[in-house]
Amino acid sequence: MMETALPNFHFHDLHPEPEDFHSDVIAGLRQTPRQLSPKFFYDERGSQLFDAITRLPEYYPTRTEIDLLQRHGEDMADMLGNDGLLFELGSGSDTKIRVLLDALQPQTYAPIDISREPLRLSAGAIAGDHPELEVHAICTDYSKPLALPGVVAAKRRSAFFPGSSIGNFDPGQACDLLRRIANIIGPEGRLLIGVDLKKAPSRLHAAYNDSEGVTAQFNLNLLTRINRELDADFDLAAFRHEAFYNAQLGRIEMHLVATAPQRVRIDGCCFEFQAGESIHTENSYKFSVEEFQTLAAQAGMASLRVWQDDDALFSVHCLQPV
Ligand code: AVJ
Helix, strand or coil, rough: HHHHCCEEEEEECCCCCCCCHHHHHHHHHHHCEEECCHHHHHCCCHHHHHHHHCCCCCCCCHHHHHHHHHHHHHHHHHHHCCEEEEEEECCCCCHHHHHHHHCCCCCCEEECCCHHHHHHHHHHHHHHHHHCCCCEEECCCCCCCCCCHHHCCCCCEEECCCCCCCHHHHHHHHHHHHHHHHHHHCCCEEEEEEEECCCHHHHHHHHHHHCCHHHHHHHHHHHHHHHHHHCCCHHHHEEEEEEEECCCCCCEEEEEEECCCCEEEECEEEEEEECCCEEEEEEEECCCHHHHHHHHHHHEEEEEEEECCCCEEEEECCCCCC
16 A cells, blocks of 8 residues: 555554454343444444534534634644644544644654554555654554553653544543543643533434434444444344433433344344344433533543634533643
8 A cells, every 4th residue: 555655654553352343242232231332333334424424414513623623723733732742542534633733733643543444544644645744553442551652652742532532431431531541641741632512402313313314324334344244144124223312311322223023143143132122332422511621630631721612512622631
């Protein structure tokens, strides 16, 4: 591949366990209620579908966050500082980092993602377009403890964690993840993090039940991936997408609901589904500014600045370990 020949592009494959998918799926489907991790959505097709979601009229987070980065990029760059090392967690799409790189001039950009080929492509393209930037792409699962390659250890460090991906984690896990990020960036480091805000449930509902059914395809693609990679026989026509706002827990929940009783085989294991039984595939927590500041404080981070749009749809926080 041409990108790998670029002198400023380095790819560190930390080989996120391929067996994880197999055992996580089997273990998750054996639980009551059944569940699958949203980190598995992003195979090639899933990443394409997520990209399509970000362009939907109902899905406000991506365009609102990009607009915040465009409007306040200089302010953000002032908070993060130039010439250092910028990590990015879960860099599925490169649009946001490109906007940030227009304002910020880091010496090194180190995107971390579990999806190997999309990471290679987007990081390689950035290296090609920014010959002065050292790009160290790191293929690993950032939801697990990180052992980062030595080449990216030194220097003034900051991290960029856009998209409200933090909302995928339960509060306890989110706190652990923020703590790990704080350890990676160190006491002088800064974290720029996108956080989706609480708002009218109808607005949230529309964002996860789009009229074109793209979110439904994205959710159902998880079963397609299991069929292909784990030698399973899910009948996709027998599951439907469900997404709703759980106000008590402050989160959107996505489920795949069996529309009829059925039996599914996954690599020799048999699973029986009753009609109406669901597989919980994703949580997407929503925060007020104060709620997120409280969470950050529990992880040992202080919120130095918060940017939000005029309609209070989305926020970007700059955090620092305390
Ligand atoms: C990538 C986790 C931020 O929760 O909004 C979009 C994923 N799921 N539509 C989100 C998603 C359904 C997205 N995050």
